[in-house]
C-alpha cells in the first residue's frame with residue numbers, strides 16, 4: 001500500500017529510497033524505505049501472491065526460481081505501480097538453498113590481496129566450479145566496505161552483518177592474528193536471472209543477498225545477544241544463529257507452510273484451499289477431541305521446533321555459547337497457537353544448558369521504523385512475513 005505523506009518536510013530533503021524485493025515461494029513482497037537521519041521511514045509496502053489457492057498442491061511448492069522471469073517482472077511492476085514506489089535501486093533476496101555461504105579463517109591482508117586470496121581459497125569450499133559462481137565476501141569484524149563494491153551490473157554483494165558498528169572478532173582469531181571471512185557464492189545462472197528480472201522491471205539491482213542476512217538485519221537491528229532466527233515460509237524453513245552481530249550458521253530444510261496445509265487437509269478432510277483457510281483461522285488452537293486426529297500436523301510443527309533445538313545444541317557444542325532468544329518469522333509463525341507451542345517445547349533443551357530459559361518471540365521488522373501510528377496494528381500483524389523485504393531495503 002502507498003502510505004500517506006506524513007512528513008511535510010519529506011519533499012524538501014528528498015531522502016534516498018531503496019526497495020527490498022523478496023521473491024518467495026508463495027508471494028512477492030516489496031518494501032520501500034528511506035533513510036531519515038539514523039533511522040528509516042517506511043514509504044510503501046505490498047505483497048502479491050503467485051498462485052490462486054485452487055491450483056494443485058505441487059504448484060504451491062514450486063520454487064519461484066522456476067517461474068519465468070517475465071511473469072515475475074510483470075507481477076513486480078504491478079505491485080510497484082499499485083503501491084506507487086519511487087525507488088529505482090533495489091536489493092533482491094535469494095532462497096538459502098540456491099546459494100552457498102561459509103565462514104573461513106584467513107590471514108589479515110590488504111583488500112586487493114584478500115580478494116585474490118579469496119578467489120583461490122574459495123575453490124576448496126564452494127561445491128561447484130568457481131567459474132560458474134559470483135563470489136562475495138565480508139571480513140568479519142570490519143565495516144562492510146565490500147558492500148559498496150559491485151563488479152558488473154549487479155554483483156551479489158553478500159552481507160553478514162546487520163548493524164553498522166564495527167564488531168569484535170572472535171578471540172581465537174585475534175590470538176592467531178587471523179580474520180574470519182564470510183564467503184558467499186551465488187551461481188551465475190541465478191544471479192543472471194535476478195539481473196534480468198530487475199532489468200525487465202526497470203530497476204537497478206544493487207545487491208543480491210541470501211535471505212538469512214536481511215532477515216537478521218531487520219529483526220535484530222544490531223542487538224548483540226546470541227539469537228536464533230527462524231523464517232518459516234511456504235516451502236522452506238530457514239534457521240540461522242546470529243552472534244555478536246554476524247550470521248554464524250545458516251541452515252535450511254523443506255518442512256514448511258505447504259506441508260502444514262496438507263496435514264491440515266488430511267486431518268479436517270478438506271481440500272487445499274479450505275485447509276489453508278482453517279490453518280490460518282484455527283491453526284493449533286485445537287480442542288482436546290481434535291488433538292488425536294491432528295498428530296501428523298503436530299509432528300510437522302514439532303519437527304521444525306526440534307530442528308531449531310538441534311542447531312542450538314550443535315552451536316553450543318562447537319562454541320560453548322548459549323542461545324538466549326528465538327525470533328520467529330515467515331507466514332507460518334503467525335499461525336494461532338504456533339508461538340505458544342514453540343515456547344512450550346523449546347525450554348527443555350534450554351534448561352539442559354545452564355538452566356537458562358529461552359525467550360521466544362514473534363519478529364517485528366517494522367519496530368523502530370518511522371510510520372504513521374494508525375498503521376501500528378496492521379504492521380504488527382504482517383511484520384513476520386515482511387522481515388526479508390524490510391532487511392533488504394535497510395541495506396544502505
Ligand SMILES: Nc1ncnc2c1ncn2[C@@H]1O[C@H](COP(=O)(O)OP(=O)(O)OP(=O)(O)O)[C@@H](O)[C@H]1O
Nearest residue numbers: 024025026027233234235236257280330331332335
Ligand atoms: N496467519 C497464518 N497462519 C498460518 N499460516 C499462515 C498464516 N499466514 C500465512 N501463512 C502461511 O505462511 C506461508 C507463506 O509464508 P511466507 O509468505 O513467509 O512464505 P514465502 O516467503 O512465500 O515462502 P518461502 O520463504 O518458503 O519461499 C503459507 O504456507 C501460508 O499458508
Ligand SMILES: [Mg+2]
Nearest residue numbers: 024025233234
Ligand atoms: Mg520467504
